[in-house]
Amino acid sequence: MAGTNNRGALMEDWMLPSPSPRTLMSNFWNEEFSSSPFSNIFSDNSSSKPLDGIDKSKTSFDSSGEGTVQETKASLLFESNLFDSNEKSTSHGGLAERMSARAGFGVLKIDTSRINSSAPVRSPVTIPPGVSPRELLESPVFLPSAIAQPSPTTGKLPFLMPHNCKSTTSPVPKKAEDCLHDNSAFSFQPLLRSKPPNFSTAEKGASVVHQNQSSENDNQQESSLPSNSTGTEDVTDANLIKPKTCDSMFDNDNPSPTDEQEESKENQNLEYSSALVISPAEDGYNWRKYGQKQVKNSEHPRSYYKCTHPDCPVKKKVERSQDGQITEIVYKGSHSHPLPPPNRRPSVPLSHFNDFQIDGQEDICFKHSHNATSSQGSTPNGHIHDVHSGVLETKLSGSLITTDIADKSVMESGEAVDVSSTISSSDKNDRGTHGFIPSTFDGDETESKRRKMDVLPQRTLPPVPLTWQLWHQGLSGSLGLLCKPQASNLHQRSQLAQASIAQFGNVAAYGSVCLPPQLSAASGGFCFGMLPSGMAVQVPSHGTAMPVHIPGHPPAMQRYQGLMLPRGEMKVNSQGLSSLPVATRTASAIYQQLMGRLPQGPQT
């Protein structure tokens, strides 16, 4: 269990030398973006050099070819998806709505059948339209709290949060600026799309706000950051994925140009035959609705939910449109417990959760890897706590990113897997046993599917003499890892991303900044994650309108907006935790490219 020491270590990992937001940002950007290896990932690969001279051939992934083309396509796709993905939707009613509400976000439908295409296993996450789907999207974040968490839900940022609302000259929306003056939660509105997403419930963009007691408010927006966008533009609530285009990102088969074109075209056309809808975030916690009211300044009724966990003070308000679309979610409070395990009711004693905890600080602990929405770590008491909270100590509450899934039983889990630990072979075993199985359905079906997932091929784990911390694990298997010490070091993060891929096979965090949203907010960064389905998950910075520019990254990746509210409140609309459908092959290509560019493994 990660005890106090671990916690302290984590803090060190995340804490930047200077407590000053500005300094922090400056350092971060200097380190992360000035010479970001990732920049090369999306730039001309021919000129790119493997980091530290590490031979990219070490990777088991085919990193050949497709580089530039794929990158370009990826960029285009991202852009395209930003605008178009919302067009597709399915409508859910009744149960779906309720589920989405319970989940904190909308129902998410994902067909990950193509995950690990070579595997004869269908995604446990395929959810028939109209049937309680739950979703999944996880981001390397949030967390939610995930939301999310992003995860957002549970994230706690000790010192970072206070600066989140600090804004100086950045194109912060008026509301964001307002946060400097008042504590009221607000949501930023996507400026790009005036057209409401045609998603069902969850899919539609919902604003997620984490109301926390602690943050102080400084907008952490650093206008000095280069940006090619206003930061208000790039909001996307794309939550759809076309399963057909979702090949495993680990599919080593290089797509033929034809396939690529087709897929790209398909994506662009948004012809999601079986739309894969991913909710912005579901927190994985169990909620009980205790009230509903029609608020004056809202056209939509507001529902009030409480976390059903005993003594957990977290509440959330959910507003949804008449058609069931969630328009806003506001979290309040911090969860005092880990995410509930999948298929378990809230009544399950907390102690049971320990079954999923990591045993040692230095040991990897994937005792349980079902969709963690937000990473959690073990407290000295043996309690799992959200990494964000534990490490960062803020009162950011709520889960931002999560994946809840289908009915009550679905993944509510995620427990945290903490984890600061070093990856070991034994861990691999655990992973195989506990894997990222999107628990998703009730009863036998869930079990059955879980078993199938367990059968997914495991990748060989390269020796990684590094201490890791799993800070996020998505239902679909996406996960984020933090390496420590010096997690802020991009190079290590790159390694981390690579290692995570190797380690967990089906997913890994990648991107400019493999940080939890909250932390990203503090640093002005953002995260990207890849789902097995090939969908890229964009984890927004929760910082105030933070245009992000990362040389070499696709345009769509260079912009993002999030808002950090005063006192730790976080509000992100659906776009805030959006997933970007990307042609699977493109995603694969990106991944492979990434793999090819990254050093073989983390180094301490």
Added chain:
DNA sequence: AGCCTTTGACCAGCG
């Protein structure tokens, strides 16, 4: 049986 939703009533804060 347990948990959840529904929904009207009640409470508290604020102008």
Added chain:
DNA sequence: TCGCTGGTCAAAGGC
């Protein structure tokens, strides 16, 4: 103090 508004309570009923 009153009225408005948002938030919460709690009984009833559903699943």
